[in-house]
Amino acid sequence: MGKVRRFSISIDRELLKKFDKYIREKEYTTRSKAVEDLMRSALVEKEWFEGKEVAGSIVLVYNHTKRELVAKLTDIGHHFHEVILSTQHIHLDEDNCLEIIAVKGTPAKIEELRNRLRATKGVKHCSLAMTTTGREV
Amino acid sequence: MGKVRRFSISIDRELLKKFDKYIREKEYTTRSKAVEDLMRSALVEKEWFEGKEVAGSIVLVYNHTKRELVAKLTDIGHHFHEVILSTQHIHLDEDNCLEIIAVKGTPAKIEELRNRLRATKGVKHCSLAMTTTGREV
Amino acid sequence: MGKVRRFSISIDRELLKKFDKYIREKEYTTRSKAVEDLMRSALVEKEWFEGKEVAGSIVLVYNHTKRELVAKLTDIGHHFHEVILSTQHIHLDEDNCLEIIAVKGTPAKIEELRNRLRATKGVKHCSLAMTTTGREV
Amino acid sequence: MGKVRRFSISIDRELLKKFDKYIREKEYTTRSKAVEDLMRSALVEKEWFEGKEVAGSIVLVYNHTKRELVAKLTDIGHHFHEVILSTQHIHLDEDNCLEIIAVKGTPAKIEELRNRLRATKGVKHCSLAMTTTGREV
Numbered sequence: 001m002g003k004v005r006r007f008s009i010s011i012d013r014e015l016l017k018k019f020d021k022y023i024r025e026k027e028y029t030t031r032s033k034a035v036e037d038l039m040r041s042a043l044v045e046k047e048w049f050e051g052k053e054v055a056g057s058i059v060l061v062y063n064h065t066k067r068e069l070v071a072k073l074t075d076i077g078h079h080f081h082e083v084i085l086s087t088q089h090i091h092l093d094e095d096n097c098l099e100i101i102a103v104k105g106t107p108a109k110i111e112e113l114r115n116r117l118r119a120t121k122g123v124k125h126c127s128l129a130m131t132t133t134g135r136e137v
Numbered sequence: 138m139g140k141v142r143r144f145s146i147s148i149d150r151e152l153l154k155k156f157d158k159y160i161r162e163k164e165y166t167t168r169s170k171a172v173e174d175l176m177r178s179a180l181v182e183k184e185w186f187e188g189k190e191v192a193g194s195i196v197l198v199y200n201h202t203k204r205e206l207v208a209k210l211t212d213i214g215h216h217f218h219e220v221i222l223s224t225q226h227i228h229l230d231e232d233n234c235l236e237i238i239a240v241k242g243t244p245a246k247i248e249e250l251r252n253r254l255r256a257t258k259g260v261k262h263c264s265l266a267m268t269t270t271g272r273e274v
Numbered sequence: 275m276g277k278v279r280r281f282s283i284s285i286d287r288e289l290l291k292k293f294d295k296y297i298r299e300k301e302y303t304t305r306s307k308a309v310e311d312l313m314r315s316a317l318v319e320k321e322w323f324e325g326k327e328v329a330g331s332i333v334l335v336y337n338h339t340k341r342e343l344v345a346k347l348t349d350i351g352h353h354f355h356e357v358i359l360s361t362q363h364i365h366l367d368e369d370n371c372l373e374i375i376a377v378k379g380t381p382a383k384i385e386e387l388r389n390r391l392r393a394t395k396g397v398k399h400c401s402l403a404m405t406t407t408g409r410e411v
Numbered sequence: 412m413g414k415v416r417r418f419s420i421s422i423d424r425e426l427l428k429k430f431d432k433y434i435r436e437k438e439y440t441t442r443s444k445a446v447e448d449l450m451r452s453a454l455v456e457k458e459w460f461e462g463k464e465v466a467g468s469i470v471l472v473y474n475h476t477k478r479e480l481v482a483k484l485t486d487i488g489h490h491f492h493e494v495i496l497s498t499q500h501i502h503l504d505e506d507n508c509l510e511i512i513a514v515k516g517t518p519a520k521i522e523e524l525r526n527r528l529r530a531t532k533g534v535k536h537c538s539l540a541m542t543t544t545g546r547e548v
Contacts, residue, residue: 004147009169011176013142015274019176022183027530032146037529038175039148039156040536046159055503057511059468059540088499090513092466096545100468102501102511118448119438124548125451129470129540134507137152137535164393174392177399192366194333194374196403225362227376229329233408237331237376239364255311256301261411262314266333266403271370274398279424283443284415285450289548293450296457306420312449313422313430320433411426 004032044132048107055085056130058114060099061092062123069122073099076120080113096124104133141169181269185244192222193267195251197236198229199260206259210236213257217250233261241270278306318406322381329359330404332388334373335366336397343396347373350394354387370398378407415443455543459518466496467541469525471510472503473534480533484510487531491524507535515544 011019023034047054062069077084083105090098103110110128118126148156160171184191199206214221220242227235240247247265255263285293297308321328336343351358357379364372377384384402392400422430434445458465473480488495494516501509514521521539529537 003150005150005153006145006147007153007168008143008145009172010141010143011169011173013140015173015176015180016142016144018180018274022176022180026526029530031144032148033530033532035146035172035175036148036152037536038172038179039152039159042175043152043155043159044536044538055470055472055509056538057468057470057540059466059542061466061542061545063545085501085509086499088497088511088513090496092515092544093546098466098496098513098515098542098545100499100511100513102499102509104503104509115437119440119444121440121444124545125448125455125542127455127467127540127542129468129538131470131472131509131536131538133503134472134474134509134535135504137155164389166393166395170393170395174399181399181401192333192335192372193401194331194403196329196331196405198329198405198408200408222364222372223362225360225374225376227359229378229407230409235329235359235376235378235405235408237362237374239362239372239374241366241372252300256303256307258303258307261408262311262318262405264318264330264403264405266331266401268333268335268372268399268401270366271335271337271372271398272367277424278421279427280419280421281427281442282417282419283446284417285443285447287414287416289447289450289454290416290418292454292548296450296454305418306422309420309446309449310422310426312446312453313426313433316449317426317429317433411429 040137043137044130047132047136048130051107052136053105053133054107054110054130055104055133056110056128058101058103058110058117059127059129060101060117060123061125062097062099063095064097065095066122069120072120073117076113076116083109083113177274180274181267184269184273185267188244189273190242190270191244191247191267192241192270193247193265195238195240195247195254196264196266197238197254197260198262199234199236200232201234202232203259206257209257210254213250213253220246220250314411317411318404321406321410322404325381326410327379327407328381328384328404329378329407330384330402332375332377332384332391333401333403334375334391334397335399336371336373337369338371339369340396343394346394347391350387350390357383357387451548454548455541458543458547459541462518463547464516464544465518465521465541466515466544467521467539469512469514469521469528470538470540471528471534472536473508473510474506475508476506477533480531483531484528487524487527494520494524
């Protein structure tokens with residue numbers, strides 16, 4: 001986040017009216033921030049597509065009562081220690097755990113970790129939030 | 138597409154540099170068109186989400202050698218004639234057909250048609266391209 | 275669609291109950307077809323990811339009153355004639371056209387065509403339905 | 412994760428061959444686990460679509476040198492304390508922070524929180540990983 005540049009764009013009048021309504025609904029206070037966010041989203045998608053270093057979180061839901069499962073997940077974690085930044089653990093209820101793993105690395109490596117976790121018996125769901133390291137956007 | 142409005146926005150300088158590179162890669166010639174497209178994509182997503190009247194195409198791949206299948210698909214088509222605008226048929230090879238159905242209606246109705254088609258024995262894949270009727274964006 | 279193979283799988287009982295409800299809602303009549311479709315969807319996604327030859331449809335919405343636009347789109351179409359199988363045109367209303375282009379080729383080439391179309395002034399929206407040539411699934 | 416049920420399905424032979432290759436690549440050891448995961452993914456998508464209570468993580472990247480930003484994000488966090496389970500903070504580099512917020516609640520409420528965070532000046536990117544509370548799948 002450094003200096004900003006001011007410039008003009010020409011947008012279809014009807015479209016702009018709709019967009020202004022949209023940004024109010026999305027809680028934006030300025031058009032600039034809303035347009036910046038659309039730009040960044042497009043660029044972050046590109047970073048992932050092109051295999052650059054990215055960041056994100058892998059979210060797991062599993063049943064902790066399966067003892068060997070926890071040990072197995074820990075093993076996988078150590079094997080991928082280079083992409084794992086930290087881990088957060090939440091007890092959802094008596095049985096279910098939510099584990100959130102912060103990751104940084106290439107999309108391929110992150111995908112490999114995700115596959116490994118998801119394939120582990122006892123893991124119910126495993127999803128991925130993709131974001132950026134922030135250096136390039 | 139009516140009159141345009143010209144206005145200024147302030148964008149982080151580094152971000153803008155990256156975005157300019159992005160729009161060249163995506164074959165855009167002006168920033169205005171690139172920003173307009175990001176705006177429209179956000180709005181079209183919202184139209185689908187909110188259940189407004191939308192347009193799109195349903196794409197099917199199936200094996201035409203299954204005779205009853207073609208009859209069944211035709212039946213389904215007639216049942217949903219209110220959302221179907223037209224159909225395009227392509228012979229992919231000896232066995233496989235690509236059928237593209239242009240649709241207009243509520244997302245719920247289009248989804249229902251898609252489910253019905255996809256569930257039909259012999260249909261190998263069924264996907265959906267979502268777009269707009271153009272009236273609102 | 276050739277011969278089928280019958281085999282057993284073991285699924286968590288509660289999950290299976292939920293899945294049976296899901297497949298009824300999605301209009302499936304057998305578990306086998308529902309599972310087949312999930313398998314195929316995963317494989318088609320992989321085909322696109324790996325750059326194999328795929329099929330699909332590109333859906334455009336534009337305002338036909340812009341004369342040069344139609345000429346431009348035709349030019350682009352000819353330039354990409356190798357990936358374009360056929361085109362379907364629908365008059366959505368006085369102003370808006372829906373054009374659906376059936377395509378077959380590598381994902382990269384299809385993406386290039388889509389970018390070129392989307393970047394054209396007057397095109398309001400351009401989306402893509404990805405499917406398979408059917409040969410591999 | 413309770414008792415399992417064993418049952419048979421009939422799958423196209425060619426498709427099954429491809430799927431077996433797919434599950435090896437995705438590190439699965441059994442077909443049952445791979446099919447279970449496809450089933451669960453479909454159900455979790457449905458939970459989000461239908462507005463049931465779900466879980467997930469919101470991932471933010473922002474520049475911490477903007478002091479007011481951190482205060483603002485904390486304010487938003489407190490306002491949404493009912494959906495926020497815990498927060499994890501990572502220093503990506505001198506300037507960039509990765510913040511991962513574990514959430515549980517309705518999709519609408521989670522979406523509202525995400526909009527509020529994303530619209531905050533200084534936040535570069537904000538994405539969402541959707542998963543389940545595990546109770547229903």
